[in-house]
Amino acid sequence: MRKKLGQLLIEFKIITSEQLAEAMADQRRTGERLGSILIKKGYVTEEDLEYLLSRQLAVPAINLSKYQVPRELVELVSERFMKKNYVVPVERDEKTLTVAMANPQDYRVIDELRFMTGLRVAPVVSSMYGIKQKLRELFPKSEKWEDALDLKAQRELEIITPQEFQRAVEENLEDALESASEAPIVKIVNSVLLAALDKKATHVHIVPEESAVQVKLRVNSHLETLVTPPKEYAQNIVNRLKILSGMDILQRRLPQEGYFRVRSEDQFYDVDVATFPVRNGEQVVLTFQQPFSKEELRLENLGMTPEMLETYRRVIAAERGLVLVVGPPDSGKTSTIYASLNALKSPHRVTFTYENPIKNRLADINQAEPNERAGLTFAQGLKSLVKQDLDYLMVGEVPTTEVLSTVVEAALGRTLVFARMVFNNTLGVVPHVLEQGVAPFMLYSALAAVLGQRLVRRLCPECLESFDPPEPVKEELRRATGRENPHLYRAVGCRACGGTGYRGRIGVFELLVPDDEMRQLILGGASAQELAEAARANGFRTLIEDGLTKAVDGMTTYEEVRSIK
Template sequence: MTGADKSQRRDRGASAPGQRAHEVGQIPITNGVRTGQHDGVAVEASARPRPTPALHERIGQVLLTEGLITEEQLARALNAQRLAYAPLGTVLVNQGAVHEDHMTMVLSAHLEIPVADLKHLEVDAEVARLVPEDFARRNLVLPLRRDNGHLAVAMNDPSNLMVINDIRLITGLPVAPYIAAPSDILLNLTRIHDMHPRLSVAAKTLNESRPQAQTDRVMTLELAKVTSSSPAVEIVNLLITQGLRDRASDIHIEPQKDYLRVRFRIDGVLQDMAHLPSATGAALSSRVKIMAGMNIVERRRAQDGQISVNVDGRELDVRVATMETIWGEKLVMRLLDRGRSLITLPQLGFSQGAYHEYHRLLHSPYGMMIVSGPTGSGKTTTLYASIHELDSQVRNIMTIEDPVEYMFDHINQSQINKLADISFANGLRAILRQDPDIILVGEIRDRETAEIAVQSALTGHLVLSSLHATDAVGALLRFTDMGIEGFLIASSVIAIVAQRLVRKTCDGCRVPYAPATEDIEFAASVGVAAPHELYKGQGCSRCNGTGYFDRIGVFEVLTLSDEVKRLVIAKASHAEIMTAAVAEGMLPLRADAWAKISKGVTTVSEVMRSVYII
């Protein structure tokens, strides 16, 4: 099927009889034949099944027919499925080929089973606990409620009759299956099986068993005993497990004057999760340091370490950093989920024009493309999505990173190692001797790395890298600050992306509101009038009362046109280059942010918090 055929198929204006009209690329959800066993559960549609696809038709072919995946993506997923022994749909979602919501819609129509709207449905916690948590997580199932003598159960794979039979044996009730997205099931399981009661019990036990104040040497030996005890182990395991389930990027364990504070960084914002007795801090610190292979005796110097663990069947790398404060030793654990789904370029949040421009330039035979922004703005995610877009079968793609956060098939990845004297500059030199076509450099931090990267781009390689700068023009000027000549910048750099991450308004509690003064002023700053209605989240269990869930990128893409190159060589000011770029069609960060605000994707207050630009 050609791209034009797929586009025509998706852009049909009228819906078939009995079928709900839907957006481009979406599949109408079917509820199949509704019986009494499916009453009382919120579902997302009431359309009758379409004539196609037939029940025996393979799900991969359905996705191809609907234009949601390409034949290349299907072939790649089938190869991975043979090694992973996982359902094809799961593999496609994990590879970023299709969004899990679209997969859920397709499966619903394919199996003629209704979709449970878990974003708006209140799950009966008592009923949900009828099935053990480990079984529910392993099989991605969530009991919803009792209905007409049946147990309504949301499932990722309602065609799995063995799991349905197991649930019947566990609960003693016949099962009425519904389909739901895996992330929605896991989110509800995390809320229902909350860690706080177990954490409180373990903390109390650990507090009671703590060693009394003694000499440092005796105290350390006593701590080693307590650290290996069940409460310390359980608390650390609970925190790491809950952090992963809550989508936390970092776990902070912070000693305060009167208590030990635990905070999770979720969607870029720190949230209080627990307050533990102060006396538990030393034992927890020692436990984490033992796991990370760090020096348990040294408490004054900052230390770094790493832990590899398996949580809910997912491989997790935990990078640990410690630092002494006036109230005790502070720890930060950064969670790197090796098994997380890769975000693809279309999912990042580019505007249509910026996406097409970036995608076009990404397929250039040589040159340098830079992703800029502050720490935590999603630069690595954009770089990973970019190399995922490139064909690794006929080209040698090599990376030097700090550290490798996602492992690709058919791409040669390496990471810096201070002990082995492998820096970005040294690693890049080594890569150039490996006959590369495409090079990813995790970050350009110094003049030496910048010079080698520029020379690589000038000698026929496509170089992708990141740089700390406030906007795209600022990234250009950073090269000048590093001592790179303007003519070299103009000759090597083909595009710069500046980006920020903003939290998305929660779909579970999004409500309209009349624009406030700050909304009207923000709209005026980009030269437009605010609409009569905007959206915000009012807070719910799904978003933990914040009104936001997940994040999306805000972007500007600067293409080095002839005029921009001339200004760079002439050492023009930031304002002059920015004016020329906007005149040639570049959408600034602020304008892209407003486009997302006006569509209800995020809010002005969130943009003002994250997109700190003039």
């Protein structure tokens, strides 16, 4: 006699009898399948359920979340049939069609599939939850773009613009702003912002096309389409964002940059806005500088290894010096410097940040930004700021040789300076600074460290899956980590991570702390290659080596690390 699913779950000690009773009570009330209820409650995983269904029904099991179903297979069976009977075709050879079914013993459905396709049908079992998820993926619900943005059910969103921008809007552009301030446009923009916050997007792309506007979100480093409004909304959406960020809405031929701040559910988010003229109008990219709680803005939460963190703490404990934090845009440089300042700030020390614009407000830290409209340039403001008897200074960018010289001079005094630079090569930044006109003897004395970093997607801890890598990869991991039998982890996908297999991002780092030998090389104007050889001899670990250690520890995947550039 075949055992019931609930009995098997208890027998294998996957759930308790109390959890089974609770799920069965829900089943009697809702009529939903027991397995789906258990998955939604988090008592079992899809893999658990599929394994037990396979044991119960004596047929192979399949996890649909790991399968990309070819479009030609989907076209063999009608959408209506698949949704009605909860079946998904997954593979086909010359004579056989393999089909995932919630009930692989439903011979009526198997006969209909055989008649419909002209192929022999090989059923495999999958959870109802997994089948429904795959059907939603294969046949996304068609809805009006207004419904996709849920314009009728908006929660509160406050948008805060820089005061001088708001005054300019009120005084000078009243007539031109009318169409961009109409209620429908305001609702559309607010809904896009709320959707980005809900999905924890890092960027919003607004791309005008010939007949529509593509609005896309970058979530966990991947772009996904949010909504596609009609083309007639394009310019007013752009104008609305220009108003909020203090741009000239009449200037459409040149790129512009600005920013504004939003508050939703008592959290603040700074939003950088950049426009660029393209064939069909203006493209806009919003970059969300998401706020950090005090707990998140801690050095130990960034992802450094214990050994690197200890070394970095020793570096920033110095009374003076220059710490260069380098990497491409959106690599977490600002967060690292903020975390460093939070670790150092004290009522007995003067701490300042100088950025354009200020990315996040920090408690107990002075913050300033240039004001080009008032005539205060970045370079002028920095020159004045370094005379304010500072202990710690963050410089948000180093756009010119003049600014770089000011930064180095401040680091030679009694200030520990953190400077953020967009530069991809950690070791190559030293020759680059020298090429900008900084005297080698000044950099020799000022440079405390160079920290290079990137961000990779962090595996969801709820559903990651361990596996044994191929021998060539395993040998690479042994060399990078020193571990005899390293394993890797892959993304699977679950409810906790929205089916992506990833939750958030984590830093990957390389830290260069010059010793006496390297300082002599700097003094002599050494090349990046010479610096690299000296660094390796001194135990320097590369981004890839640090990333592979995180991959072996289950923090990210091998593929994520190997995508680092």
